[in-house]
Every structure is written in C-alpha cells, then in structure tokens.
Amino acid sequence: MGDNGITSLLILQDREMNLECIERSLEALPRERESIQKKIVGFEEDIESGKQRIKEMEVRGKAIETEMGEVENQALKYKSQQLEVKKNEEYTALTHEIELADAKVSSLEESELKLLYELDDARETQSKDEAEIKEKIEMESRALSRLDEKEANLKNEIDAARQAVGEAEAQVDKQPLSIYRRVARGLKYPIIVPLRDAKCQGCHMRVSAAVEVEARKANEITTCDNCGRIVYWDA
Numbered sequence: 279m280g281d282n283g284i285t286s287l288l289i290l291q292d293r294e295m296n297l298e299c300i301e302r303s304l305e306a307l308p309r310e311r312e313s314i315q316k317k318i319v320g321f322e323e324d325i326e327s328g329k330q331r332i333k334e335m336e337v338r339g340k341a342i343e344t345e346m347g348e349v350e351n352q353a354l355k356y357k358s359q360q361l362e363v364k365k366n367e368e369y370t371a372l373t374h375e376i377e378l379a380d381a382k383v384s385s386l387e388e389s390e391l392k393l394l395y396e397l398d399d400a401r402e403t404q405s406k407d408e409a410e411i412k413e414k415i416e417m418e419s420r421a422l423s424r425l426d427e428k429e430a431n432l433k434n435e436i437d438a439a440r441q442a443v444g445e446a447e448a449q450v451d452k453q454p455l456s457i458y459r460r461v462a463r464g465l466k467y468p469i470i471v472p473l474r475d476a477k478c479q480g481c482h483m484r485v486s487a488a489v490e491v492e493a494r495k496a497n498e499i500t501t502c503d504n505c506g507r508i509v510y511w512d513a
C-alpha cells in the first residue's frame with residue numbers, strides 16, 4: 279500500500295465527525311428544552327383549569343344561596359303584607375305568591391344540594407389529578423436538569439474536540455488536505471469511505487476499474503467517480 283496520506287485523513291475525518299456530533303447535540307438542546315417546557319406549561323394549565331372549574335361551581339353555589347335568601351325575604355314580605363290586606367282576593371293573591379316563593383326555595387335547595395355533591399366529586403377528582411400531574415411535572419423538571427448537565431458536559435468536550443481536530447489537521451499533508459476540503463464541500467460525512475467489492479461505501483455504486491486500481495495502489499488520493507467521495511482500498 280502506497281502512502282497517499284489516507285491514514286491521517288481518516289483520523290482527521292473521525293475527529294471532525296466527533297466535533298460535528300457534539301455541535302449537533304448542542305444545537306438540538308434549545309429545541310429539546312423548549313418542548314419539555316411546553317409540556318410543563320400544559321400540565322400547569324391542566325391544574326389551573328381544574329381549579330377554575332371548581333371555582334365556577336363555588337360561584338354558582340353562592341349565587342343559588344343569594345337567590346334563595348332573596349326569595350325567602352320576599353316570602354316574608356308577602357306574609358307581613360297578608361296581615362295588613364283587607365280584601366279577600368288580595369289575600370288569596372298573596373297566598374299564591376307565597377306558595378310560588380316556597381316552591382322556588384325548595385327547587386333552589388335541590389339545585390344547591392346537587393351542586394354540593396358535584397363539588398365534592400370535583401374536589402376529590404381534582405386533588406387526585408393534581409397529584410398525578412405534579413408527578414409528571416416533577417419528571418419533566420428532572421429531564422430539564424439532565425439537559426443542563428448534558429449541556430455542561432458537551433461544552434466541556436467541545437474545546438478538546440476542536441483541539442483534536444486541529445492537531446489531526448496538522449498531521450495531514452497539504453495536497454491530500456486540499457483534496458479532502460474540496461471534496462467535503464456539499465457532502466455529508468463520511469467523506470472518506472472504503473471500497474468493498476469495488477463498491478463505494480458512500481453511494482454504494484460500483485466504481486470504474488481505473489478507480490479500483492488506483493485505490494488499490496494508494497499512491498494518491500482517489501475519488502469515487504459517482505459521488506466524488508474519497509475512496510480507499512479496504513483490505
């Protein structure tokens with residue numbers, strides 16, 4: 279095997295890929311964090327809307343009580359008016375009003391009782407739901423802390439990874455390096471791939487016989503005649 283500098287290029291590629299991987303992970307962090315934070319906000323909204331439902335029921339209960347008080351007062355007024363009226367039909371009319379008021383009060387009492395049962399159920403459900411949701415929030419918060427840790431680790435790694443790329447690059451000869459840089463434009467890793475059964479392991483196409491021979495000799499940097507990647511003979 280000739281010395282075309284492929285070994286040092288492979289080391290460079292390896293370190294560049296490692297650096298890229300760290301960079302990608304760092305870039306992905308804000309999105310990951312945002313999606314967790316959205317989940318937490320959603321959970322908090324669930325708790326809040328449950329509380330709101332209960333509040334609305336309590337307000338309805340108060341309204342029923344207020345109305346009941348008003349109707350009862352009205353009935354008392356009718357009763358005292360009855361003591362003063364002289365005409366029979368006025369007395370009868372007031373009796374009718376009093377009956378209506380009493381009926382209204384019992385229907386309000388019924389609604390109130392029904393509401394109180396519903397409120398009991400709702401409070402019970404709410405406290406159970408809230409406990410479950412808080413557990414979920416706790417889990418998501420832990421995931422957030424793990425992301426913070428991950429970020430700190432990646433930031434620690436990235437400087438070393440950059441330095442490693444620089445060191446590897448310094449080991450590559452000028453000409454292979456310039457071919458590598460040129461080929462790398464517009465390509466995703468891997469840029470250097472082995473040939474297996476005369477097939478480029480980047481595009482999986484069979485290379486020409488000339489390319490195969492060149493790669494075998496390894497006297498210079500050889501590229502795939504289909505995708506342009508640097509190929510080497512994988513013995």
Ligand SMILES: [Zn+2]
Binds near residue numbers: 479483502503
């Ligand atoms: Zn190829």
